[in-house]
Amino acid sequence: MRDAFVSPTVPSLTDLPQGAVVGSSSLRRRAQLALRRPDLKLVEFRGNVQTRMKKLEDGVAHATFLAMAGLNRLRMASMARGPIAVEEMLPAVAQGAIGIERRSADERTAGLLAAIHDGPTGLRLAAERAFLERLDGSCETPIAGLAVIEGDTLWLRGELLRPDGSASVAGEVRGPVADGPGLGRALADELLGRAGPGFFG
Structure with a gap:
């Protein structure tokens, strides 16, 4: 359920330099980052995992965040620098859970x-x-x-x-x-x- 810190050059969230560019389309993650690190420049970051990784490689941003559970399911956990402690960034409600909808009478x-x-x-x-x-x-x-x-x-x-x-x-x-x-x-x-x-x- 934790968020994953993903960056080709920066080891961890705390190592992001002053004024670093971080890509995220999650309103929660953007607000949490702006609260804790108002010096960071936040930019929209959309697309699947491969698209976002390509944007990082192209220098669009220094780092981004993805759900650790999603990376694990895709067998791409090695792309993350590591999970972020929930004390540092509380995850979204139900993050990582899979729900299946059915008819109530079925x-x-x-x-x-x-x-x-x-x-x-x-x-x-x-x-x-x-x-x-x-x-x-x-x-x-x-x-x-x-x-x-x-x-x-x-x-x-x-x-x-x-x-x-x-x-x-x-x-x-x-x-x-x-x-x-x-x-x-x-x-x-x-x-x-x-x-x-x-x-x-």
Whole structure:
């Protein structure tokens, strides 16, 4: 679920020189970078993995970010300098998870999917998605969230950011795993209350 730092010349995020150019089309990543490193120049970066790597080789940017899970699935993890710690860059809600949609009354398909459903991941995502839903999140709202299960406890962290990276509101909540959706809504309410109306602009 972590973000991956990708660069042909720079070893890590902390090694990016002053004023370096970073390519990303993710509003969340751009806001997080602008907040933590306002000196960086952020440019739009679109296309598949190969297209983005070619842009890096051509010098369009010093670095970019991709989902580590996606690189692993493509067997291209070696392209990344390494995953970024979630303490440094909290990932997007449900990043790395694969969802399959089915008709609600299709019990046969439900049975087939049950064989590949990962229970703990489902519990984590229930909390993360409830958090995002309460925030009315979309691709136009820079929101990060990550739930982790520790024994019988679910730990949910969340972050709201202004699109320009000028401010952020972050928090966390812990509680019983079974209460995941309620924890997600509670954290969303807390952060919205602290952010105030019009936070996203």
